[in-house]
Amino acid sequence: MSQRIGDKNDKIYVVGIGEDGFLGLTEYAQNTIRSADVIVGEPHCLELVRNVEFAKPVQMLTVSGALDEIVRRIEENSDKRIVVLAVGDPLFYGTARYLWEKLGKERFEIIPHVSMMQMAFARVKESWEDAFLANLSTTSLEDIFNQIRSAEKVGLFTSEELPPNVIAQKLLDVGLDYFTAYVCENLGAPNERVTCGELQDIASHTYSPLNVLILIRKPDVPDRPLSLWGKRLFGNPDDAFLQAKPKRGLLTPAEIRSIALAELDVGLASVVWDVGAGSGAVAIEAAQIARDGRVYAIEMDPEDVRLIEENAKRFGVTNLVTILGRAPEALADLPAPDCVFIGGSGRQVAELCELAFERLKQRGRLVATMGSLENVVDVHQRLRRLSRVVNVLMINLARGFYQFDRVRFQALNPTFLVSTVKVREARA
Template identity: 30%
Template sequence: MTIKVIGIGLNGSEGLSPHILSLIQSATVLVGGDRHLNYFPDHQGIKVKIQNLNSLISKIKEYQIKQENIVFLATGDPLFFGIGRFLLENFAPSELSFYPHLSSVQIAFNALKIPWQDAKLVSIHGRDLEPLIKEMKNGAGKIAILTDMENSPQAIINLYHQLSLPHHYQIWLCENVGAKNQKISLINDLHEGDTLERVSSLNIVILLKDKDIYKQIKSQDLPLIGLDDHLFLGFPDRPGLMTKKEIRQLILGELGLQQNQIIWDVGAGTGSISVEMGRFAHHSKIYAIEKSAIAVNLIEKNCRNFGVYNVKIISGSATKVLEKLPHPDRVFIGGSGGEMDEILNIIDKKINRRGKIAIALATLENLTQAQSWLNKHGWDYKILHTQISRSLSIANMTRFNPLNPVYIVSANPST
């Protein structure tokens, strides 16, 4: 006789079919947590409360030998982050039969009226937050999160604020899903430091990424340099593809910007560097060179959002447009499209002899290529290798979340 593992929702026996109820009533041994067993106060079989799982398995095996009819009560779908996996580690599949109920995630998405076949499912119940951080930084459109007392909805709100993501999430708190006292709340209005009150321990959190919804920019609140990453519009499919705030500040420092200069931003991407340069050196003229139509649109929007009007966007391949631009005093190369040598050759011909360039590189191969060109052409240069991590407060502890390493090459023609 197989052990029957039956999933139950928060509405207890009311949500079970007559067939499932008959399986439970015919059990001679009923196993479950306090809440599960309380749904069947008049059950005549032996009731075994789940406490220590290892000793529980030994007890169930004893009942197996006695040919008892064993029913194991579980929450929702036993094989969805549930007790089912543990049972399969201790019993052969042929010894178990599973009867799933609706999962909490399924009920929550239906309460929100959101299709969820493309959702990312993350359990931080007794687990590390790293998988959640990865999905949030990657900009997953829908994330369902199973929580616990430590990795709570409050901890998720705090984490969201600390990550300073370049995209915006709706944060939905789903409590007691499937029960009569089910409660679904949008909790975005809470700021870092605010606290949720009286949250049910039976909860999950759903993150839904908004499209084209970003925080309104108030110019009077902005610093001269070092704009937060989340203020910029980014690529919808590659939300992390942006020169980060800390790296931008290093690049600006290496370039040594002054007023009334001609500045090229080659491979401008989202325009984050151009915006920073345009705000800081507001009497200079910045040329943002970018061949991607999507990126050009982002640069236009970011410049407009930040009120930067001294950036001229040049759409096209750098090797085809740079020759036509005014001679630069400063050049930043954020992307070369595989044409590093060709771009540097043009810069070598056009840059003012007292000019400077800075190149941001992510790989050793590109660094070697740039270094080889600079050596061959007799330029003076130095290299910064940056490895920056941002602190994250998790529960009562602090950990560091690393940014990708970046090589910053700053160079000038030899005089």
């Protein structure tokens, strides 16, 4: 016999409620609350239904906001008709998904209210279907700087640790100073307030704990701090990067970098290894592409590690991790990569390529650059035993320069680039 979803006797109702309280709910939501045996919610939510005339005696159970505590309260009262109260839409950065994962989706019925974020965008008269949204109770602000940097509109659920004034100051600290900010407090309540101002103004005031922060990009401004004007997503000029003077010139040239990154096929959420990262040019540009991923720059020279970190600051990337150590030992505890770049001229290149290939995820890509034919032969032979897809490029470049009024060309040393993709297990 078939059963409709939600027809079990132990159905749990998750009801969204706003600052307008019980009277702001639909008739169905009101009747659901009135017929409850047990109502579970944070103190503020329970206060919104404190004066309701219930159909029968009801037990109100206060929770601190910890989702595992809600699960415990539900399990303790599984033989009763339970209503869980949540602010706004329980499915929008709310409690519903967590409860489903713990107790099973079929046990729940969701009765949503208007989300705080919907109300906030309505108050500032902006559409929100194209906005970047995040909940700072579950997401690190530093991890989303890159998304904020390129967004036209941003909606942030703030947290106790990250109220609007702290967020505003952190944005200013990393050069994200080109947004108009709106702090929307106590939406739907009699003491509702919307404050509009520059980030500097927002950073100097405090606000009610019940708030949403909206950022609207000012017209005709760049998607990066002024200090980064002229810097590209990849293929930046070599002199844009700090380099150790005794080793100057060993940085992967911009043209080679561009080809290598194309062969790596870095995605938005890729995990990337840059083995022998030097000054970090490849790692930094990979991090700019993989803005939702993570890039690991492995380097054994402490001075170069410092330069990588300085260069990362210059380019404003926050998803790059420096690893001081020698490969392959330094690779042991890193997560499996989607992309691996190996640069260098030592005899270890072929061995590192083989070890890195084994760690690659399926469909992952490996790119190695080298300057000697001996290394090309060795790397190619080893990788051909592991994959049928191995490509070799010899790149000859010459850069033009002016000598008086004539253009002359200065050749770069030829570079060999070997790339492969992990499409199948090793052949017999």
